[in-house]
Amino acid sequence: MWGCVLSDACIEALLKRRSVRVFKDAEVPLDMILKAIEVARYAPSAGNKQPWRFVIIREGEKLKDLAKILRYSRPLMNAKVAVMVLANKDESPTSYMVDASLAAMYFWLALHCIGGSALVSLPHFCSPASRSGFHRAWGRSGPPQRPHILSI
Numbered sequence: 144m145w146g147c148v149l150s151d152a153c154i155e156a157l158l159k160r161r162s163v164r165v166f167k168d169a170e171v172p173l174d175m176i177l178k179a180i181e182v183a184r185y186a187p188s189a190g191n192k193q194p195w196r197f198v199i200i201r202e203g204e205k206l207k208d209l210a211k212i213l214r215y216s217r218p219l220m221n222a223k224v225a226v227m228v229l230a231n232k233d234e235s236p237t238s239y240m241v242d243a244s245l246a247a248m249y250f251w252l253a254l255h256c257i258g259g260s261a262l263v264s265l266p267h268f269c270s271p272a273s274r275s276g277f278h279r280a281w282g283r284s285g286p287p288q289r290p291h292i293l294s295i
């Protein structure tokens with residue numbers, strides 16, 4: 144109607160994205176994750192600062208630890224991959240959370256478009272006790288404190 148041949152497919156993709164909490168017992172190709180991250184890098188950001196980082200977690204034990212520790216992230220228990228989105232305050236003090244949220248959304252949508260399913264969860268919603276468990280599970284060096292962990 145507005146002269147864009149892709150509009151139907153784009154709108155359909157947006158409408159069909161759902162939060163998925165039960166995952167197939169199948170390996171997730173690393174290429175798929177990297178493709179979605181590549182797309183996420185094109186998200187808009189204030190001053191084009193791109194104050195985000197992506198951390199791919201594929202170790203089964205670490206995923207299970209995260210599932211136990213983060214109150215609303217039980218689905219990680221049967222996930223093959225988690226992607227942590229970090230927001231770097233140092234790189235964009237006034238806009239890092241908005242910018243990294245947009246990149247996370249781009250990542251989520253790209254993954255959906257190429258056949259992946261995902262759930263978004265916010266680690267800073269967990270209790271202080273859970274948070275210290277989260278730090279322990281990450282390993283001796285602890286999780287990245289900076290940049291700020293925005294979502295998993």
Ligand SMILES: Cc1cc2nc3c(=O)[nH]c(=O)nc-3n(C[C@H](O)[C@H](O)[C@H](O)COP(=O)(O)O)c2cc1C
Pocket residue numbers: 160161162163164215216262263264265
């Ligand atoms: C910032 C954010 C945090 C979320 N955290 C969780 C979570 O911890 N656990 C969960 O099961 N769903 C979580 N969700 C998914 C929402 O529950 C979901 O997006 C909402 O119910 C709408 O469903 P839909 O995404 O399938 O359209 C989160 C979504 C967002 C945007």
